[in-house]
Amino acid sequence: MHRFRRPLLFAAGWILTALGAIGMILPLMPGTIFLIMAGWCFSQSSPRFEAWLLGHPRLGPQVRRWRESGTIDRRVKLVACGSMLISFAILTRTSAPPIALWTAGLCLLAAGLYVASRPEP
CATH class of the missing domain: 1.20.960 (Mitochondrial Import Receptor Subunit Tom20; Chain A)
Known part of the structure; x- marks a missing residue:
């Protein structure tokens, strides 16, 4: 390996x-x-x-x-969080099984919270 x-x-x-x-x-x-x-x-x-x-x-x-x-620009934060929100909205319009929606939603929520919590320069 x-x-x-x-x-x-x-x-x-x-x-x-x-x-x-x-x-x-x-x-x-x-x-x-x-x-x-x-x-x-x-x-x-x-x-x-x-x-x-x-x-x-x-x-x-x-x-x-x-x-x-460890900082992220505000513009980058907005684009990242907005992209995650739009991605999840699109996913909800598909025929994805509920477990996929919950898994994706929780992962995107965790990622969004992490990005939003990072300090800005």
């Missing part, structure tokens, strides 16, 4: 970076959380790409701010 850890984290870092970049463009998809997770994956697998992500002019500032002070 250990020999696969680094390549898997490296691949996950790139997938999460791509999702984060997409989230920076699409208004209803949060990007910051994916970039924070990508930064962690790269910190465990590739210091070179961790440095690249942290130094990137568009992607790096939120990740650096999170690492340095």
Whole structure:
């Protein structure tokens, strides 16, 4: 398992970076959380790409701010919480079983409360 850890984290870092970049463009998809997770994956697998992500002019500032002070911009909080709310509203319009609705709802609520409770810079 250990020999696969680094390549898997490296691949996950790139997938999460791509999702984060997409989230920076699409208004209803949060990007910051994916970039924070990508930064962690790269910190465990590739210091070179961790440095690249942290130094990137568009992607790096939120990740650096999170690492340095644990803060999240108000705009990012609003987009993240709003995206979670819209996602849950869409899920309720599907034929998802009740257990899926409850599970998703509780997870999104916990994530939203965590994001909202983080200090702002």
